[in-house]
Amino acid sequence: MKKQSAQFGYRGRRSLVLVVVASASLLLVWRAVDLQVINKDFLQGQGDARYLREVADPAHRGMITDRYGEPLAISTPVDSVWADPQVLVQARESWPRLAKVLGIKKDVLVRLLAAKRNKEFVYLKRRVSPDLANKVMALKIPGVALAPEYKRFYPAGEVAAHVVGFANVDDVGQEGMELVYNDHLKGVPGAKRVIKDRFGRIVENVERISEPEPGKDITLSIDRRLQYLAYRELKKAVKGNRADAGSAVILDVRTGEVLAMVNQPAYNPNNRSKLKSDHLRNRAVTDVFEPGSTVKPFTVAAALESGRFKPHTNIDTRPGRFRVGRKTIRDFRDYGVIDVSTVIQKSSNIGASKMALAISPEHLWNSFVSVGLGEVTGSGFPGESAGLLTDYGSWHEIERATVSYGYGLSVTTLQLARAYAALATDGRPMPVSFLRRNRADAEEMASMYQPVFSSKSLSAVRSMLESVVVKGGTGTKAAISGYRIAGKTGTVKKSKSGGYAEDSYLSLFAGMAPVSDPRLVMVVVIDEPRGEEYGGGAVAAPVFSRIMAGALRMLDVPPDNLALPGQHIALLGGAK
Numbered sequence: 001m002k003k004q005s006a007q008f009g010y011r012g013r014r015s016l017v018l019v020v021v022a023s024a025s026l027l028l029v030w031r032a033v034d035l036q037v038i039n040k041d042f043l044q045g046q047g048d049a050r051y052l053r054e055v056a057d058p059a060h061r062g063m064i065t066d067r068y069g070e071p072l073a074i075s076t077p078v079d080s081v082w083a084d085p086q087v088l089v090q091a092r093e094s095w096p097r098l099a100k101v102l103g104i105k106k107d108v109l110v111r112l113l114a115a116k117r118n119k120e121f122v123y124l125k126r127r128v129s130p131d132l133a134n135k136v137m138a139l140k141i142p143g144v145a146l147a148p149e150y151k152r153f154y155p156a157g158e159v160a161a162h163v164v165g166f167a168n169v170d171d172v173g174q175e176g177m178e179l180v181y182n183d184h185l186k187g188v189p190g191a192k193r194v195i196k197d198r199f200g201r202i203v204e205n206v207e208r209i210s211e212p213e214p215g216k217d218i219t220l221s222i223d224r225r226l227q228y229l230a231y232r233e234l235k236k237a238v239k240g241n242r243a244d245a246g247s248a249v250i251l252d253v254r255t256g257e258v259l260a261m262v263n264q265p266a267y268n269p270n271n272r273s274k275l276k277s278d279h280l281r282n283r284a285v286t287d288v289f290e291p292g293s294t295v296k297p298f299t300v301a302a303a304l305e306s307g308r309f310k311p312h313t314n315i316d317t318r319p320g321r322f323r324v325g326r327k328t329i330r331d332f333r334d335y336g337v338i339d340v341s342t343v344i345q346k347s348s349n350i351g352a353s354k355m356a357l358a359i360s361p362e363h364l365w366n367s368f369v370s371v372g373l374g375e376v377t378g379s380g381f382p383g384e385s386a387g388l389l390t391d392y393g394s395w396h397e398i399e400r401a402t403v404s405y406g407y408g409l410s411v412t413t414l415q416l417a418r419a420y421a422a423l424a425t426d427g428r429p430m431p432v433s434f435l436r437r438n439r440a441d442a443e444e445m446a447s448m449y450q451p452v453f454s455s456k457s458l459s460a461v462r463s464m465l466e467s468v469v470v471k472g473g474t475g476t477k478a479a480i481s482g483y484r485i486a487g488k489t490g491t492v493k494k495s496k497s498g499g500y501a502e503d504s505y506l507s508l509f510a511g512m513a514p515v516s517d518p519r520l521v522m523v524v525v526i527d528e529p530r531g532e533e534y535g536g537g538a539v540a541a542p543v544f545s546r547i548m549a550g551a552l553r554m555l556d557v558p559p560d561n562l563a564l565p566g567q568h569i570a571l572l573g574g575a576k
């Protein structure tokens, strides 16, 4: 039994070994056939797929320039650092070095890679400097590579931030002109097939699938020189008066183009990490306020147009108080019996109210509407407010009176500037434009409007506004040597719930130059000056003067006031 079993055991083992060896050989042959014949295409494809990639070729975003082609937003090529998490996960020992060079915390990197561990692409840091890009690539970490992108740069920084706006990290416009004209600016990305090595670097361009189509440029109406000047002066004034905020707008009265638009507070579009939403607003178009005395010229124009008043018609404003129903309208002081011109020059609320009560509410309302109050300016700016002008049907005596001197309606700074531009020309409100436009196009747009004021009334109102900035007027600090200026001050108590604040004001000046042939209109708003002075004449008028003086000179507008003794000498010596 024992021997037999031993014999069988030997033979049995031998045949077992033979079978095993034979099967193993067969398996190997089969595997070879499988790999090289049957599954060849599939495996080859898988191999190629590791390296063959379709990548997007970003499109160059169009430039935003000022009216003379000076760049306000420009895209330059830069590199972004990205990684293939599935590859990078196998090189954990390199992570600390990588995080250090990128300037990010190690656990931030760990979390990022964990979150994207099933993906093959994640940005580690976008739009890096060429220096940083080189340092990262020098680490030679598998799975880390560079991708070409564009970085948006705003050469004027905070000076033009509210108008230009900005595009986000994916080059999509978020605010301002970047948002409005995003489709025009953005272009179409191209695509190409490339082969990449195991570091993710492109080693061969295989084929181009489509060319990137660059975005188109846009030319704004803004004059960068005026924009800088206005920004500097506004910022100085807001700070100097310890005010909360401020805006200034300059329009070309012939075309409705915005030549400058600035606000405080502002922000730097090139560094938005600490951006406060409060700084983001383009207040000149989004924020409304009661315009106060700055609307008096429209009341006077309506009064003149009615035929019931002439510039020298007398109005009794005594004793500086005037009851309308249960309310009392007050003047700063008792101006006595004054004519219509003096109502403007001294800014009498009572004078304006008496004129308004002598004409029909519809006529007053229509005059305001005819210069664009209560409607958007046509600028197309995102978030633009139309202000508020209620229908005259709801006006009682008190509303007719208060509207005449600027309460019970609201406007934006831009709207007020547009209304003054109508006063400066033929009474039609030109639709406002942030894009450069020629005079013929502007004329065509203006032709959609019917002027309500005669040229006689308009020039009479302009003369009254000229008296505001000369001795005896409320706005003498708006004067500019060598030029005739016309404008209006406003000091407005800010409305608060249940009435008007006792010591918070808006300080305003709206005006035009040169009066003999108006070219520019500007409105200056200083919100809550906290210094000794808070009146429009003391706070806003000097800002108007400084900006307008510089603007007229920059635009080579010929002086129209050389006749004043002494001034021509200074001009010959100084200006040009």
Ligand code: 59J
Binding pocket: 292, 293, 294, 329, 330, 331, 332, 346, 347, 348, 349, 402, 407, 408, 474, 489, 490, 491, 492, 493, 494, 500, 535, 536, 537, 538
């Ligand atoms: C004023 C108002 C508030 C609203 C009055 C400003 C009214 C009014 C109810 C007192 C400061 C002040 C509807 S005054 O802009 O008359 O520009 O240099 O806020 O009158 O009835 O302590 N402007 N301003 N009025 N309200 N309601 C004058 C005037 C104006 C000046 C100075 C000082 C007001 C001469 C304003 C200026 O023309």
